Amino acid sequence: MAGFGTRCVHAGTIRDRERKGINSPIYTSTSFEFIDRDEPIYPRYLNTPNEEAVSTxxxxxxxxxxxxxxxxxxxxxxxxxxxxxGKNDHxxxxxxxxxxxxxxxxxELRKFGIEYTIADSQETEDLEKAIRPNTRLVFIESPSNPLLNITDIRSVAxxxxxxxxxxxxxxxxxxxVNQQPVLxxxxxxxxxxxxxxxxxxxxxxxxxxxxADLIRQIRSTALNFGGSLNGITLYLLERSLKTLDVRVRRINETAGRLAESLSGHNGIKQVNYPGLPGHPGYETACRQMSGFGGMLSFEVKGIDCLTYQKNLKLIRPSVSLGGVESIVSSPAHTSHRHLGKEGRKKEGIPENLIRMSVGVEDAVDLMADLDQAFA
Ligand SMILES: Cc1ncc(COP(=O)(O)O)c(C=O)c1O
Structure with missing residues (x-):
């Protein structure tokens, strides 16, 4: 098999046999001739050429x-x-x-008669305790948001x-780039x-x-729910994936440097990053991740987290993550607002926590911005 970076660039590319362009052509049609095929090509059926290119x-x-x-x-x-x-499954x-x-x-789940349990932690023993005779699926996420907790993937599997x-x-x-759960x-x-x-x-x-069998089953449900994309967006995603390896490797390196510098900062109480040896999931992360990613969170002290965010000049306070630009958010005011103060306390999420998605800027500029915002 070709290396990861090579697959990012080349896997799935549609050969442009007619004009010999090196990129996949963009197919904008929602209607394709239907002759000698078992199934029509149609965007909602998730089988257009650009869908196939990017999913491959x-x-x-x-x-x-x-x-x-x-x-x-x-x-x-x-x-x-x-x-x-389905109904009565767990x-x-x-x-x-x-x-x-x-x-x-x-x-949503209860509306469909689906039962669920949220385990007491991300530990395998707690997930095992949550299992019942009618359990059909176990669902995990690692590193988690916003504390970057690590689930032992192999042990849960x-x-x-x-x-x-x-x-x-x-x-x-x-x-x-950092973790392939199927392996x-x-x-x-x-x-x-x-x-x-x-x-x-x-x-x-x-x-x-x-x-292939699981994807065949998911596809036959997904096409009833109708969440498909158009050829232009699919092409943009294919284009972005070509640089996934270089972007994420750069982000890993910068995030590691920032996590280390922030750990020694006297305006910061606690830094959560799975690449720091003091992180509770560090050893598991070393076993299952080849890089520690670009997400980190830290608790600021002596300054309100909203004021701190306003003081930032380069790093923008905004939601989402994973872009080339570094951004920060305050989980207490965004992703975990709905939990209320008590709920956040139960989840171990401090009120003054800042979550950061590290981009591809220069680490020195990011660190300088994070530092000046305390002033
Ligand atoms: C870990 C994680 N999973 C799933 C989602 C949902 O993705 P989308 O907003 O593309 O529906 C998000 C969005 O922030 C996320 O952070």
């Missing part, structure tokens, strides 16, 4: 047989869960999931597979492709990668 690339990066690209990360999550869960979730996933669980339960993992924070035994990998996969804060998309 994502499958090559996650080292799965197959993949699907959908209109958002939540479309990927909801389509996957509704494929395998799903076990780890604690500490992305807020949109938590809202989906709380607001082994525990669930011994019981014949499928495992689903949200790999958005790590990206396939650790996970059945289905999900991404918000809005983040690192697209990487420029200009595309909303999602992806699911798994073996």
């Amino acid at each position: 690339k994502i499958a090559a990066l996650e080292e799965t047989e197959s993949a699907l690209v959908l209109s958002s990360g939540m479309a990927a999550i909801s389509s996957t869960l509704f494929t395998f869960l 799903i076990a979730f780890q604690k500490g999931l992305y807020g949109g996933t938590s809202n989906f669980i709380l607001q 082994e525990m669930a597979s011994a019981k014949g339960i499928l495992t689903v993992m949200d790999n958005t924070f790590a990206s396939p 650790l035994g996970i059945d289905i990998v999900i991404h918000s492709a809005t983040k690192y996969l697209s990487g420029h804060s200009d595309i909303c998309a999602g992806a699911v990668a798994a073996n």
Whole structure:
């Protein structure tokens, strides 16, 4: 198999046999001639040429047989869960999931008679305790938001597979550059492709990668929910993926340097980054990640986190993550606002926590900005 960087550039590219251009052509049609095929080509069927090009690339990066690209990360999550869960089925979730996933669980699953348990932590023993005779899926996310907790992926996969339960993992924070969950035994990998996969804060998309049989099943549900993308957006995602390896490697390096510098800063109480030896998940992260990613969080002291964010000059306070530009947010005011003060305390999320998505700028400029904002 070609190296990861080579797959980023070349896997799935549509050969332009007519004009010999080196990039995949963009197919804008929603109607394709239907002769000698079992199934029509149609965007919502997730089978257009640009859908196939980008899903082939994502499958090559996650080292799965197959993949699907959908209109958002939540479309990927909801389509996957509704494929395998019906009335009276049960799903076990780890604690500490992305807020949109938590809202989906709380607001939607019961309407369909789907039972769920959110485990007491991301530890395998707690997830095992959450399993019931009707459990069909176990869902994990690592590193998690915003504390960067680490789930032991192989141990969860082994525990669930011994019981014949499928495992689903949200790999958005790590990206396939740093972590390939299927190689650790996970059945289905999900991404918000809005983040690192697209990487420029200009595309909303999602992806699911798994073996061909699982993707066939997810596709047949997903096309009923209708979360497809157009050829232009798919092409932009394909283009972005060509630089995924270089972007994320650069981001890993910068985030590691910032985490180290921030750890020694007297305006900061605590830095959460899985690449720091003091992080509780450090050893597990070393076993399962080839890089520690671009997400970190830190608790500021002596200054209110909103004032701190306003003082930043280069780093913008905004939501989302995974772009080439560094951004910060305050979980207490954004992703975890709905929990309230007490809820956040229970989740271990300090009120003055800042979450940072590190971009590709120069580390010295980022550090200077983070430092001057205390003044
Ligand atoms: C870890 C994680 N998973 C899933 C999602 C949902 O993705 P989208 O906003 O593309 O639906 C997000 C969005 O922030 C996320 O951070």
